[in-house]
Amino acid sequence: MLDNVWIIPLIPAVSYLLILFFGKRMPKKGAEIGIAALGAAFVLACITAMQWIDKVEAAVSKEGGAATGLAALGRSVVAAATGAPEVEPVVRGVTWWENGPAKFEIGARVDGLVVMMLVVVTLISLLVHVYSTAYMHEDRRFTHYYAALSLFSASMLFMVISANLLQLMVGWELVGLCSFMLIGHWWEEKPNSNAALKAFLTTRTGDVGLMTGIIIVFFAAGSFDISVVNEYALSPEVNHGLMMWASVALMFGIMGKSGQFFLHTWLPDAMAGPTPVSALIHAATMVVAGVFLGARVYPVFWEGFSIGGGGLNMMAVVGGVTIIVGAALAFVQNDIKKVLAYSTVSQLGYMVMALGVGAWLGAVFHLFTHAFFKACLFLGAGSISHSATHHSFDMREMGGLRKPMPVTFWTFIVGTVALAGIFPFAGFWSKDEILATADQGDFRIFLVVGLIGAAMTAAYMTRCVYLTFFGQYRGHHHPHESTPAITVPLVILAVLSVVAGLLQSAPFEIKKFQEWFEQVGGLPKEMIIPEFDYGLAAISVSLATIVVGIAAFFVFRREEHGALKGLTQRNRVAHAGYRFLERKYYLDDLYEGVIVAGVKGPIARGSNWVNQYVIDGVVNAVGRGSARAGRWAYDVFDQEVVDGAVNDIGRETALAGGGMSKLQSGRLQRYALFLLASVGLIALAVYIVNVA
Amino acid sequence: MPINYFLILSAFLFCAGAYGVLARRNSVLVLMSVELMLNAVNINLIAFSAQAQDVAGQVFALFVITIAAAEVGIGLAIVLLIYRNLRSPDLDRVEQLKG
Numbered sequence: 141m142l143d144n145v146w147i148i149p150l151i152p153a154v155s156y157l158l159i160l161f162f163g164k165r166m167p168k169k170g171a172e173i174g175i176a177a178l179g180a181a182f183v184l185a186c187i188t189a190m191q192w193i194d195k196v197e198a199a200v201s202k203e204g205g206a207a208t209g210l211a212a213l214g215r216s217v218v219a220a221a222t223g224a225p226e227v228e229p230v231v232r233g234v235t236w237w238e239n240g241p242a243k244f245e246i247g248a249r250v251d252g253l254v255v256m257m258l259v260v261v262t263l264i265s266l267l268v269h270v271y272s273t274a275y276m277h278e279d280r281r282f283t284h285y286y287a288a289l290s291l292f293s294a295s296m297l298f299m300v301i302s303a304n305l306l307q308l309m310v311g312w313e314l315v316g317l318c319s320f321m322l323i324g325h326w327w328e329e330k331p332n333s334n335a336a337l338k339a340f341l342t343t344r345t346g347d348v349g350l351m352t353g354i355i356i357v358f359f360a361a362g363s364f365d366i367s368v369v370n371e372y373a374l375s376p377e378v379n380h381g382l383m384m385w386a387s388v389a390l391m392f393g394i395m396g397k398s399g400q401f402f403l404h405t406w407l408p409d410a411m412a413g414p415t416p417v418s419a420l421i422h423a424a425t426m427v428v429a430g431v432f433l434g435a436r437v438y439p440v441f442w443e444g445f446s447i448g449g450g451g452l453n454m455m456a457v458v459g460g461v462t463i464i465v466g467a468a469l470a471f472v473q474n475d476i477k478k479v480l481a482y483s484t485v486s487q488l489g490y491m492v493m494a495l496g497v498g499a500w501l502g503a504v505f506h507l508f509t510h511a512f513f514k515a516c517l518f519l520g521a522g523s524i525s526h527s528a529t530h531h532s533f534d535m536r537e538m539g540g541l542r543k544p545m546p547v548t549f550w551t552f553i554v555g556t557v558a559l560a561g562i563f564p565f566a567g568f569w570s571k572d573e574i575l576a577t578a579d580q581g582d583f584r585i586f587l588v589v590g591l592i593g594a595a596m597t598a599a600y601m602t603r604c605v606y607l608t609f610f611g612q613y614r615g616h617h618h619p620h621e622s623t624p625a626i627t628v629p630l631v632i633l634a635v636l637s638v639v640a641g642l643l644q645s646a647p648f649e650i651k652k653f654q655e656w657f658e659q660v661g662g663l664p665k666e667m668i669i670p671e672f673d674y675g676l677a678a679i680s681v682s683l684a685t686i687v688v689g690i691a692a693f694f695v696f697r698r699e700e701h702g703a704l705k706g707l708t709q710r711n712r713v714a715h716a717g718y719r720f721l722e723r724k725y726y727l728d729d730l731y732e733g734v735i736v737a738g739v740k741g742p743i744a745r746g747s748n749w750v751n752q753y754v755i756d757g758v759v760n761a762v763g764r765g766s767a768r769a770g771r772w773a774y775d776v777f778d779q780e781v782v783d784g785a786v787n788d789i790g791r792e793t794a795l796a797g798g799g800m801s802k803l804q805s806g807r808l809q810r811y812a813l814f815l816l817a818s819v820g821l822i823a824l825a826v827y828i829v830n831v832a
Numbered sequence: 833m834p835i836n837y838f839l840i841l842s843a844f845l846f847c848a849g850a851y852g853v854l855a856r857r858n859s860v861l862v863l864m865s866v867e868l869m870l871n872a873v874n875i876n877l878i879a880f881s882a883q884a885q886d887v888a889g890q891v892f893a894l895f896v897i898t899i900a901a902a903e904v905g906i907g908l909a910i911v912l913l914i915y916r917n918l919r920s921p922d923l924d925r926v927e928q929l930k931g
Contacts (some may be wrong), residue, residue, distance in 0.1 A: 807923075811851050816854070
């Protein structure tokens, strides 16, 4: 399979065509073709991964002999960071077209990063395909939905295995196109088609940067080939200035695709698409493409941004700002999918920041774990809207769903805990990897940003879980548990959210993720692989836990004094025995007990103050700031420059057209006159050129 | 015989044809003027052919005559249709395609 990995994207691509042409005639309207194709792709991806792991393990076990053999050839044989022997990526390609010295190839590349992505993408996509049979049941364009889903997976897989940057860009654009199709799946409603357009155009803005970056890299390294590019960026004769501009340009591509601040605005709007699509976009396909690009040509960024030197760089700053901005926005959403969308923005910020602080492994590992728990959360939200609130995602219509939907509840809790980074769930390990690298690689400021982000994540997810599953049901339907097609993927993802992190858990002496997937043929040798830091881990976990507590505390308290006061009072009068009230009393007791005890009084007041002034202040300041920046950009740039340019071009075209239309008199003889006059002028010109 | 005689005759015929094409309103006359221009070109071709002792020019003239025959066939059909639709051979009235 290592040599024929191109089969994996081919299967869903064929499935796309089959569904498109024959799907409507199938008993299940094409869903079975998609599921079978993705199932096959998943199995093949697993086989590929296993063969890769065998290859790596074999190389590790005969380390001694191979090392001397290769050393004789004058090659660097040891990936300095890991101390493990470097395993060559398997690259197979054919020449696509040749024009003089320029040769363009299309090929498949297998290395650690690729096999990891193959497994994640095919698995999430398979689960989403299964889930959609129930979620999209009796949709008006069910068959087209499945066709687009298959094409989406095929494009992402095509992008993942690409051996050169040109091919990567083709896959990248295909992914963008498919997300456009799927976000706008219900295009009859104007906001949905607007959201699809917004997603397409915003990412396209970033793609200008991607293209510029690839062109710069091509002229610097003389090739599109990823191996050549990476080798060039790490070689001593690298042109630092060119690499810097290439990194900045590529960074715009990442910002557009991976929803980094300030091109993140399309991501929350993309919630207009069906929920399984959101899960796919956020976990495995669309938005991770940017992070994947960052990890793919990491040496370019390493050289361009001088990441090895510590300090500030564009990548880390963009990621850090995105963490905070995304998390702050997630606080104020009432739509559960928007909470999760901003959470994704924030988590992608983690990955980009990780790349920026030299934590390549942390970024890729976080991508891996995030795929599972974020898909789990999104599919959980979909399950709620499907079975409890009749396609509404408003958390004000939820509440109390813990009892009627136990599977959804427990899987959602697992996803939340994993996202908040609480030991020993998946998010803890990957987040800790990033934070430890930031700490030990001289990026203290980003360590602080990361810790704040982790705390905010814990807080907004607590609010989300509380509003959704606790309290009393506020909707007007009859919540019930979803069908197995929905719950089974949820359970699988929840299990993975628990165990995925254990692949790289230092206290248990397991570093399999690093051993298997860090083998990508050319990472900077100076890259830091951090030691596991118990103190840091303790801090981040306890911070997350404390914030969960505080957030829960304030949410419960707001319940009493806030918007839902009327509801609780009615309950107090009418249904004194309700559990909801009991919990409220319990918390009242706790609150009073805490204050009376006096010891924790200052803490409560302090955290209240933090909540009131710092967090609210930050949220408000960020909100006001972004609103102002947006207004300014709108007034100055959008209205004056862009609109101005567009209007001017339009006006000139109309004027020119108006002038030219007079020539179109419809009179044959006038046309003949023009013809003759033109011939005369040409004859005159020829005469002047040749004779005079 | 100096070649200029032929060229002047040809230029006169061509100008007469061009005038006819541009200024006459009757479509039949326009068609005839086009033929005049084509034949002016033919005279040029044959004159140069005779001067250069090369049959290529005469071969071209034969081609032009053949094409002209086809062109007249189509042209007369068009004129007939114009007359049928507009009840007049007047070219000024054929202006439905104006922009």
